[in-house]
Amino acid sequence: MTACAIEPAADDADGAARPECTITADGAYAARLALDGDSWFPERWTLDGPEPYAVPLPGNQPEEPGTEVQPMGDGRVLIRRLADGRHTFSLLYPTGPGTGELPLGAVECPDEGSRLRLLPPAPGGERAYGLAVGRRSSAVWLVAGGAFGPEHLAEIPGRCSGGVWLDHAGRMLALDREVGGRTKTVVVDLERGGEVSPLLQIAADSDDRLLLADPNSGLLLIRSDAPSPGQDRLGWGVLGSTLPVRFPECLRVPDCTVTPFAIQPGQVLTPESCAVALRVDGPLGSWLGVWRPARRRMHHLPAPEGWLAGAGLWTGDGVLHLPYATAEAPCGLARVPAPSGEAGDTGRAGDAGAEGPVRDGTAAGSTSDTASGEPSEPDPPNPVALRPVPLQEAPLGRLVTK
Template sequence: MTACAIEPEAASEGGPPESGCTITADGAYGARLALDGDSWYPERWTLDGPEPYAVPLPVSQPEEPGTQVQPMGDGRVLVCRPVAGRHVFCLLYPTGPGTGEVMIGAVECPDEDTRLRLLPPAPGGEKAYALAVGRHSSAVWQVVGGAFGPERVAEIPGRCSGGVWLDRTGRMLALDRELGDRTKAVVVDLERAGEISPLLQIADDSDDRLLLADPDSGLLLIRSDAPSPGGGERLGWGVLGSTLPVRFPECLRLADCAVTPFAIQPGQVLTPENCGVALRIDGPVGSWVGLWRPDRRQVHHLAAPAGWLTGTGWWTRDGVLHLPYATAEVPCGVARMAVPSEETGDAPPAPAGDASPAGAEPSEPSEPSEPSEPDPPEPVAPRPVPLQQAPLGRLVTN
């Protein structure tokens, strides 16, 4: 089971935190900031048992809205608190009726232009990393798992965003680097002192960002503004190291809607076109869920469960999407969906607050659109190729 690769930006100073949650790479635990009256507190979700359940982890003082939380593989919750020009890290865990707290250390950010946020949970769950973005450079910090507290492990010229793990060892980290007037995805090798290599190069004058990656199949979900007949940014897919170009399916371009992938089905080794992809779709009527596979020409639109922690979810290897939600009646719940077997067009559902039960499709499907692209090619084993010959860079692992 693989969790989503979602990593929300830190809440703005004085503003509310994101409504979603963060999930470990193996889907065992989740963590979020929950609200009790006017007070925020960390909450851990246990997701690998027969039924999900939440454990509140309040400390002596309520958390500020800018606090970030992340679950670790052993069930503890990492907390990052901004305090007077620095970020303080600690680990929380339940201790009977109370909450235990282990202080880790702090990262100084004296420059008011520097922003620090936690990167998505690392594979294995034993380490955690943060990205500090300054005016002219970015730094990757290992904040959990080091010998002496937070340790800077990479320094990258340019301003970085994003953050996607490319392997299951927590060594290869992809970041979107803004250097000059262009943004390109690069790979940072954390075991080679932060050695940097290019990953995406669709056009010289395009902004190419990596959104998601699956280590099993090599499937990559990207966003690029490379020149196209319709103009604007497009959502596309490719395979790490493949000789095939990135493809931009027309079905992922929805009028008046923002489409963001948040989870990829794991376990489809050498068959990336069979991976289920979960999409968050934001439109005029609210947010809902899209289910898609690269070998399909259509997106299936499904109503999100009421109280969905928007943009959060994870797949099992057998193709079931899990969506965490919280309502007054069910404070810790998980809805399940599967990719429909038939290719039928679907209309967007009602807003999430008025959604039908999880997995229910809208009652009036639209007519299927005509295929806009050729059948997908036969799957090929990902292999490194020169960057000049393909849009995806090579992954050096030895």
Template sequence: MTACAIEPSAGHGNDGTPRAGCAITADGAYAARLAGRGEARYPERWTLDGPEPYAVPLPGNQPEEADTEVQPMGDGRVLIHRRAAGRHVFTLLYPTGPGTGELPLGAVECPDGGTRLKLLPPAPGGERAYAVAVGPRSTDVWLVAGGDFGPEHLAEVPGRCSGGVWLDRTARLLALDREVGGRTKTVVVDLERGGEVSPLLQIAAGSDDRLLLADPESGLLVIRSDAPSPGEGQLGWGVLGSTLPVRFPECLRLPDCAVTPFAIQPGQTLTPERCAVALRVEGALGRWVGVWRPAERQVHHLPAPDGWLAGAGLWTAQGVLRLPYATAETPCGVAALTPPPLVEAAPGPEPREPLAEQPASEPPPPAAPRPVPLQQAPLGRRVTN
């Protein structure tokens, strides 16, 4: 998201996508990040819904490890996930006088060295927090904050899962990218039906299909799949419950750049093609912000503020993109970017890159697999908003 960020890289997740520089609640009221550098890291909470953003440091009794996770809760407390000798310990932090108050929530035991546990994105409502523990053959979903008796095991999903996208406003339907038999397909876990699993994305039999973002109001889904070109992941979009196939716009293929969607504009009920999608673009010249709408056939490239917490941001319903940043002069800031207004593309087929010339004696290359409409998945028929 940043063209000239001074913030160090936030690293990459288990699926290879870059981690955001901070986590933001679903309603955009609070953010949390691990501030500091080297051996002087500490949690920090940002308040974003006031007249001016401000940060509150929440240091503990000792510096935090670089892989410690933090997540803001809807009431302003911060959940922290620490690792210690095969145990994953969860605690709620809050400011108290000159120090930091801590409410222990309990721990999840992962004695198997092959098991990885990570927090899922902030859940709608902000009252609960969830995590997934990825083992050699299955993935466990845990409620780690907001329960009655500490961490609670909710579901076991066969296969190794990555990603994690909420599909509704009640934190019931969780989409995970599940790897089985060497292929990755997105499935949905119903947390109110004992972890019942149903397929969501199965574009082609031999493709790897991942869900990156979803907007419950419009139904817009942003995915990455190698169905159009085996071995090369491409960004595409579809609509939950639609009869149309997934589409892969050529404008989202940026040569020599890594493109990661990180936020969808809310409030566009029944008009998913008008939703603005924010993209983190990384190339040889640095990081910057891309903005794309399904109704357009272009990406708008915008500079990000210095010190951008790369990959973090949220849209207002009015189409303003808010990006958190931190510099020496402004340790807690939010920049507002307004992309150009929507200009809908003229009707007609999507332009495609020309094929390379082939010798007359050779047949043309085979057509790309036709994406399967999302409504053929059981969830697509059940959830339409």
């Protein structure tokens, strides 16, 4: 048997930088690997109190640098280790001066070149999922929250990366699937045996990836080379809208990689007014970008000292919370308000100064062709099962009831 490879701690399968800590979907807890001298150990942060605080969760021996940790909704921390050719999973929790550990089981990846990583925290915080990528197919595993240890949920033809939740129930999972040398985003319905539906295909010969989604507003952040073949661009659209994906010029920063990591929640009917936080990585380091789809400008802000780069979350009223760790403050949370002129900005995309639709990689100047998507309705008390449909002519596919 061949052991699965551990992905680099700082990069995802498609080369995108991964955050240095992981935050639950509700923002209550975070987890990371912390360093004590030359030894790595898990650490849980509590973020929903008056001040953040950290609880170390060291095991009987130091962890490997590639070990993954993820906070659960009840405050426990899921850990994935590679041992004896298997990926083992356990839940860690504090027990007075020590660390309790509840083994959950293991997943084997027999194919040569296979690898397994944790998917982003699922809504609700009760379950956690892993993605095992093989030579010809990818598997979604329920690794925490099941009845009998890790459970195989879905087998998807092609090599998958990414991972974005599209709903509040933790049912609809978007993955970027590579088939035939091209990458397109598909949706996996975890309650229908892993049924796969197309979600994002801007052009037949483009690579299209979904980076971020807000279930409330339907705002999507996308990376694609459709407008500039051979060169990836950041774009945005609205789930369920018939309008095309847009690729604003302001999201292009020369010689830098720009990665969105948080969307302001609660903007149910105005997706274009959502604040988006972006990580900008350049030759001189990393800093913050703040942008709204309704505006032409991205604000560039210095990151707080010790920022756990790529990690953060928005409050509903537009304050960005960024976890950081320094020698003086080993567990800190910086609160960054919306930049001057942005606070309370709920202007529609059709207002003066809005970014018009983009089909060819250049910004359209007309304000009559607006960038606002069709309003999304709030989630009903008992959501109807939804199925994405294929995209044509670069609109974002509507969700229609089955």
